Amino acid sequence: xxxxxxxxxxxxxxxxxxxxxxxxxxxxxxxxxxxxxxxxxxxxxxxxxxxxxxxxxxxxxxxxxxxxxxxxxxxxxxxxxxxxxxxxxxxxxxxxxxxxxxxxxxxxxxxxxxxxxxxxxxxxxxxxxxxxxxxxxxxxxxxxxxxxxxxxxxxxxxxxxxxxxxxxxxxxxxxxxxxxxxxxxxxxxxxxxxxxxxxxxxxxxxxxxxxxxxxxxxxxxxxxxxxxxxxxxxxxxxxxxxxxxxxxxxxxxxxxxxxxxxxxxxxxxxxxxxxxxxxxxxxxxxxxxxxxxxxxxxxxxxxxxxxxxxxxxxxxxxxxxxxxxxxxxxxxxxxxxxxxxxxxxxxxxxxxxxxxxxxxxxxxxxxxxxxxxxxxxxxxxxxxxxxxxxxxxxxxxxxxxxxxxxxxxxxxxxxxxxxxxxxxxxxxxxxxxxxxxxxxxxxxxxxxxxxxxxx
Numbered sequence: 001x002x003x004x005x006x007x008x009x010x011x012x013x014x015x016x017x018x019x020x021x022x023x024x025x026x027x028x029x030x031x032x033x034x035x036x037x038x039x040x041x042x043x044x045x046x047x048x049x050x051x052x053x054x055x056x057x058x059x060x061x062x063x064x065x066x067x068x069x070x071x072x073x074x075x076x077x078x079x080x081x082x083x084x085x086x087x088x089x090x091x092x093x094x095x096x097x098x099x100x101x102x103x104x105x106x107x108x109x110x111x112x113x114x115x116x117x118x119x120x121x122x123x124x125x126x127x128x129x130x131x132x133x134x135x136x137x138x139x140x141x142x143x144x145x146x147x148x149x150x151x152x153x154x155x156x157x158x159x160x161x162x163x164x165x166x167x168x169x170x171x172x173x174x175x176x177x178x179x180x181x182x183x184x185x186x187x188x189x190x191x192x193x194x195x196x197x198x199x200x201x202x203x204x205x206x207x208x209x210x211x212x213x214x215x216x217x218x219x220x221x222x223x224x225x226x227x228x229x230x231x232x233x234x235x236x237x238x239x240x241x242x243x244x245x246x247x248x249x250x251x252x253x254x255x256x257x258x259x260x261x262x263x264x265x266x267x268x269x270x271x272x273x274x275x276x277x278x279x280x281x282x283x284x285x286x287x288x289x290x291x292x293x294x295x296x297x298x299x300x301x302x303x304x305x306x307x308x309x310x311x312x313x314x315x316x317x318x319x320x321x322x323x324x325x326x327x328x329x330x331x332x333x334x335x336x337x338x339x340x341x342x343x344x345x346x347x348x349x350x351x352x353x354x355x356x357x358x359x360x361x362x363x364x365x366x367x368x369x370x371x372x373x374x375x376x377x378x379x380x381x382x383x384x385x386x387x388x389x390x391x392x393x394x395x396x397x398x399x400x401x402x403x404x405x406x407x408x409x410x411x412x413x414x415x416x417x418x419x420x421x422x423x424x425x426x427x428x429x430x431x432x433x434x435x436x437x438x439x440x441x442x443x444x445x446x447x448x449x450x451x452x453x454x455x
Contacts, residue, residue, distance in 0.1 A: 011036075011138065013030070013035040013036045013138065014035050014331070014332070015129055016040065017040050017129065017142065017143050017145050018144035019043075019047065019105070020048060020050075020144060020320070021049050021050070022146075022317070022319075022321055023039060023041075023307075023324065024039060024105060024108065025321040025324045026142055026325060026327055026328045027039045027114050028108060028112040031112040032112065035328075039114055039116055039117065040120075040129065040131050042118065045105035046102055050098060052164045052167045055097075057191075057350065058350065063191075064191045064194035064195055064352065067085065067194050067195055068352065076387055087169075087171060088170060091169070091170060117136070118131075120275065121145075122275070122276060122277040123277045125280060126282055126303065127303060139303060140305065141305070143276065144306070144307050144308045144320065145273065145310050146310060147270055147272055147309035148269060148270055149163045149265070149268075150162070150268045152265065154238060154240070155238075156241055156242070157240055157265070159242055161264055172195065173192070173261050174261055175259060176189075176198070177199075177200045177201075177257050177260045178200070178264045179202045179235075179237055179263065181201075181204065182208075182211075183351075185201065185266035185267075186209060186220060186349060187349065189201045190227065190350075190352040193352075194227070199229045200230040200231075201224060201231050202237065202257065203234075206221075206233050213411040214362065215362075215377065215411055216413055220351050220413060223351065223353065226390075227352060232251075232255075235251050236251055237250070237251060238250045245258060245259045247261065270288070271285075271289045271311075272310060273285050284300060286312070291310050291311055293306050293311050295339055296339050297323055297339070305331075307327060316345065319342075326339055344358055344425065344429050346422065348418045348421060350418065353394070353413060353415045354413075354414075354418040355412070356412045356417035356420060356421025357409075358409070358421060358424065358428050359410060360399055360409040361399070362399050362409065365401065365408055369408075372401050374434075376434070377395070378396050378450045378453075378454050379393055379395050380394055380450060381393055382415045384415055393414070396454075397412075398410060398434065398451065398454055400434050404435075406431055406434075407432050407433065407434060410427075410451070412451070415447060420447065437454075
């Protein structure tokens with residue numbers, strides 16, 4: 001192997017920076033077409049999703065769901081007194097599951113004959129990357145380095161943890177302040193509360209999930225408060241202090257939240273673009289550090305592409321996977337027009353209960369279509385809670401556009417919303433009309449039937 005100033009011993013057709021879901025999916029697809037491919041990764045394979053995101057989050061959400069079921073069990077006649085959570089055992093089992101996935105990803109790369117280069121990648125030119133002092137060249141380079149959680153530059157902010165730190169907790173925090181109003185804040189606050197922690201949620205506005213439809217914002221905010229989470233509205237953090245009784249979060253207006261043993265920052269994510277030496281390849285970034293790409297995932301530099309969170313477009317794991325695979329189809333299988341359609345991408349927030357959303361919000365639809373928008377809503381109690389004293393309501397909204405009432409948005413908050421949204425996303429993607437839903441026979445008794453019964 002040659003030094004970084006020499007001609008490299010190997011040249012690849014495709015060099016992928018980042019061993020997360022999007023990068024690995026694109027690398028393996030390219031290898032299937034006969035391309036010589038390498039993936040560069042310094043950390044555990046699988047990226048954020050597998051290690052400190054979707055996968056361990058879903059495990060914790062499932063544990064929280066079991067805790068909620070145990071609370072409901074007595075209403076169904078079960079005796080469950082004395083049940084308690086062994087947090088270290090839960091964490092150990094979760095981590096073992098993630099470790100197995102890391103191994104599976106390595107096996108998938110090996111099986112696809114993709115070379116794994118361990119280390120940090122830095123550009124050495126528009127077609128060259130250095131890894132641990134060695135230079136590698138490629139006809140095409142994909143940047144799929146992902147993102148990382150943000151911690152604000154405030155006095156004492158380092159006394160708190162971020163979402164990565166949440167998955168490093170070996171003991172359950174008893175009193176927690178979660179700062180943020182996005183899906184990560186909502187999900188982690190909900191998990192901690194369902195598992196028995198005392199939780200305060202500090203948000204700048206009046207509702208959470210402000211990028212979602214107002215029905216979702218209002219319903220989820222109400223569910224959080226009904227679950228016993230202390231919502232602090234209009235809270236602009238100014239710093240964190242350690243006091244005799246624990247941590248205190250200070251607000252710009254003079255308020256403080258004191259006596260907590262954990263402060264969790266969930267105020268957004270930043271792209272991992274600052275250590276790639278992008279300037280040596282001529283690749284630019286926007287004001288937030290994201291790499292701009294066109295509809296085909298191409299940067300402004302020929303032969304350099306980007307997918308996933310580092311682009312700032314729809315930062316969801318399935319989006320990175322889909323974009324990466326389509327890019328490989330185009331580059332290495334001659335599918336010249338192959339690209340990802342970013343319209344009508346479904347998403348789920350694993351709140352308690354969960355949120356499912358696809359298409360336009362009502363506000364977006366009205367901005368685009370004005371008076372042609374028709375909205376249908378429903379509100380009901382899922383039969384799962386029929387015998388319980390706690391009866392969270394399911395809410396749903398269909399956003400349609402006249403004259404044929406094409407369905408352009410579906411938004412659901414309630415038990416099962418995470419699973420039902422996938423099927424309705426297909427309908428929205430295919431251009432279904434309200435009449436198509438009306439003509440579909442309902443499956444009874446289910447929550448999803450309400451979406452085909454709205455009047």
